[in-house]
Amino acid sequence: MAETPAVTASEAEEILANQPFSRLIGVEVGEVGYGYATLRIPLRADLLQQFGTVHGGVLSYAADNSLAFAAGTILGPHVLTRGFSIDFLRTSNGDHLRAYAEVVDHTSRTALTRSEIFTVAADGSEALVAAAQGSIARVER
Amino acid sequence: MAETPAVTASEAEEILANQPFSRLIGVEVGEVGYGYATLRIPLRADLLQQFGTVHGGVLSYAADNSLAFAAGTILGPHVLTRGFSIDFLRTSNGDHLRAYAEVVDHTSRTALTRSEIFTVAADGSEALVAAAQGSIARVER
């Protein structure tokens, strides 16, 4: 897909910078193109649960936001997540989270997107910790 | 259901106090009994998105954690969320979030739970903003 993304990486960064909750989490934008988006979340003590692994709520946040950003690269910046489902595979920790989402298919108004969320260790090794599928709608503003 | 919950409200508070991410969000425990649990999240600027409404990631966190706490009142404190699905109904803001989750059915090892998440205004009026269904498993530790 050589089309120009409707939201570029630098526009995605600006959107995240305007989301107070994303700032609280500390999200960064990774590779973004037409139909896909990557988010990166440096892991720190604040994002863990009592067992020392990443809190499921952080993974859910990463799913929700990466699904919407991937959809936004096709539908434009004004999108809302209608819903998603997430399956957790294993508990883990690491240097950072990487959430990669891509659009499976879309109409002019909605996109079906999928996301995979990995913990990445300091040595670069990865473990898949969750996978999500969601439906995103373009909204008029 | 007159049975004693396997996790009481004060034990739930202790678990939340040991979850750094839950402290970052600022969650409080509401009413807890056998088969159900309520979480309360005071809303503040940090939990919003760019449109001034509660961030979907906060709602996802509230779903994930309330589902697990409701399951824990039957399965005990050592539980993990296998997965859940969430549908968003409307965007909203308010004084605080209220997430009420209850167990629909369970075996000795797993529970099917559902959660409803409301924004509550300062005058007490509520709006349902999301609903979730999930599967929670007891884990050996």
Added chain:
Amino acid sequence: MAETPAVTASEAEEILANQPFSRLIGVEVGEVGYGYATLRIPLRADLLQQFGTVHGGVLSYAADNSLAFAAGTILGPHVLTRGFSIDFLRTSNGDHLRAYAEVVDHTSRTALTRSEIFTVAADGSEALVAAAQGSIARVER
């Protein structure tokens, strides 16, 4: 809720009679009112899987159709299921399936619905075998 359902039980029966796949399954309409609908599926050998229990595909059908019928009692007969999630609790068989679905909340165009699917034995005893949550949209025709 004392409002008149947008689809009555007899209209639901007519819709089912026009769905060839529903005739193949052999579905009957149970109690229907504003915001809820019940389907009944007599169990026979054709609806089982290799272990002698009801096939998951029959439960999925029952979820899909009951969610849509419940939504139709508010949104009217022209609805489409956008998606749903289903959790299976146990394998079972019985005299018939009972799928009870109700609308959790709705706007003028969409409804969030939940369904519970039970096997019912000849003596009337029931076992919950699956639960579903879905999003249904009104469509213009």
Added chain:
Amino acid sequence: MAETPAVTASEAEEILANQPFSRLIGVEVGEVGYGYATLRIPLRADLLQQFGTVHGGVLSYAADNSLAFAAGTILGPHVLTRGFSIDFLRTSNGDHLRAYAEVVDHTSRTALTRSEIFTVAADGSEALVAAAQGSIARVER
């Protein structure tokens, strides 16, 4: 992945032949290998709904069964679907359905699988009509 599938195409055919509901639907096994499985459902009037398009319950069946078969190629033939979510993209009809499912990741006891379901026209052109994600568990028998 060059590993030998734990369930081959001919074993998958035998399993389907032993599932009365799969015979009622008329499912055929397509390409099967380690970590993936394809099902094919010739479309006929019995599988449609009142608008002349494939009934959502048939798509749900195709999702459920393809997810389980893909998991079975790694976990072995004794598996149960714990749950899945499905999103519908468009209504369609065609010569047959093709459901392709693959394992995203797995442990020794569970697999996370995804499925895409296409209508295929007589001229071979395809339309994606639904996508699903599910969790499958190995069961002891």
